[in-house]
Amino acid sequence: AQSVTQLGSHVSVSEGALVLLRCNYSSSVPPYLFWYVQYPNQGLQLLLKYTTGATLVKGINGFEAEFKKSETSFHLTKPSAHMSDAAEYFCAVSAANAGGTSYGKLTFGQGTILTVHP
Amino acid sequence: NAGVTQTPKFQVLKTGQSMTLQCAQDMNHEYMSWYRQDPGMGLRLIHYSVGAGITDQGEVPNGYNVSRSTTEDFPLRLLSAAPSQTSVYFCASSQLTGYTEAFFGQGTRLTVV
Numbered sequence: 001a002q003s004v005t006q007l008g009s010h011v012s013v014s015e016g017a018l019v020l021l022r023c024n025y026s027s028s029v030p031p032y033l034f035w036y037v038q039y040p041n042q043g044l045q046l047l048l049k050y051t052t053g054a055t056l057v058k059g060i061n062g063f064e065a066e067f068k069k070s071e072t073s074f075h076l077t078k079p080s081a082h083m084s085d086a087a088e089y090f091c092a093v094s095a096a097n098a099g100g101t102s103y104g105k106l107t108f109g110q111g112t113i114l115t116v117h118p
Numbered sequence: 119n120a121g122v123t124q125t126p127k128f129q130v131l132k133t134g135q136s137m138t139l140q141c142a143q144d145m146n147h148e149y150m151s152w153y154r155q156d157p158g159m160g161l162r163l164i165h166y167s168v169g170a171g172i173t174d175q176g177e178v179p180n181g182y183n184v185s186r187s188t189t190e191d192f193p194l195r196l197l198s199a200a201p202s203q204t205s206v207y208f209c210a211s212s213q214l215t216g217y218t219e220a221f222f223g224q225g226t227r228l229t230v231v
Contacts, residue, residue: 009158041225044210049219090160105163106161106163106210110158110160
């Protein structure tokens, strides 16, 4: 069984400030981890993903996340927030199957709404 | 590339009515799924399919039916709509192999009155 906890349903930052969105997961098998972004009245768009290899993952729009197995965390960061980053962000986990790959059966966190103030 | 297409975008139903939410993808993905999104609860898996003729239940399947007769299409049926089914519904697809991610449609906002 898998689960995802996103700490903080709302995060507010000033433009230019550091963005930190927290995600902790639980998985009985090696996880594949994802961050998705949802702009108002839109579908979900992939920001970045961790599968194997390097634990620091870079995504689109200047975001990155670090997989920390010992802490079961996959926090999302961006050094300098922009007004266009205002959106809802979802962390998700997918378990590797027996063949070592994965498919899109995702378990999502509850989401974090990011507000960026001028 | 159309990706994942959902119709309709908006729908209002009366309690007890039935309807079908359509989902089509043009990426030849084997895996397709339906999620519902409710405030503060993230996305929860309703049903999924790993190929034509194969479907299975997710976390919240009650009140919904699915079928998969082709690779491209994965409709979601509400048999007798209830106010608790007021939600935003997302269809997603992905490959079954490789380090893949899910691709999402734009969503269907359903209100049951």
